[in-house]
Amino acid sequence: MKKESDFSKKFLSVEDEIRQASWYCSYRKEIYRKIGLRHLKNILDAGCSAGAITEELGKWGSEVIGVDLRKGAIEIAKARTPSSKFLVCNIEDMPFCAESFDAITTAFTIMWLKNPEKFFKESYRILRKGGYLVIFAEPDYEGLIEFPPDSACREVYVKAIKKQGGDSSSGRKLCKYIFQAGLKVIQMGVIDSVWTPERWKVEEEKEFFLLLKFISPDEGESINQLRKEREKSIKRGEIFFFLPIFYAVAIKDK
Secondary structure (H helix, E strand, O other): OOOOOOHHHHOOOHHHHHHHHHOOHHHHHHHHHHHOHHHOOEEEEEOOOOOHHHHHHHOOOOEEEEEEOOHHHHHHHHHHOOOOEEEEOOOOOOOOOOOOEEEEEEEOOHHHOOOHHHHHHHHHHHEEEEEEEEEEEEEOHHHOEEEOHHHOOHHHHHHHHHHOOOOOOHHHHHHHHHHHOOOEEEEEEEOOOEEOHHHHHHHHHHHHHHHHHOOOHHHHHHHHHHHHHHHHHHHHOOOEEEOOEEEEEEEOOO
């Protein structure tokens, strides 16, 4: 089994996972209805982390298995959601038989995979015919739109993600991965992720703290300056922030 990356040791707290999951709750509910979640026998939550979405899926009556490469995350998930099953494994090479699941779900995961194509091929392999692959949320930081320029942080996010071995433009590649794996897109869109000044007043401290976890200590001075500029923009009521976060539903139809 592969060792955990530096990033994998810095996974979000349970509180941060729940907070971020709340941002696209309405989109998940729409997807649950579309795939007929109540009627699915079993679901695999890939890259489940501390199990925030796994727990939600289990409330719909299906058997849910959460998998993640990070042992620490799985231990937290087991403690939080004892009614679901959890397993430490690499989602690019999963220990499940072919045609084992009615659905596979994931969120904010593709960007951190070393070989995302392998995950999509694995998904095709272990899905039953008529089964669904659901990407609840996949960001594209290189498509980030911001204003004003002095408080823009796209370059900081992109640099930090790449330094941790991630793909800062993974969201725009979902169609490619899905098609190459032999799956068919049946729904795709962008989550309403416009951040107004009022939203920043609530989220700024928490989001900036998360950013600090992934940057180098020697960038402290420039980051502090960026933070000051963002705070000014928020107070002036002029900050604008739009991060494209894609969602997609694909089916194994052959």
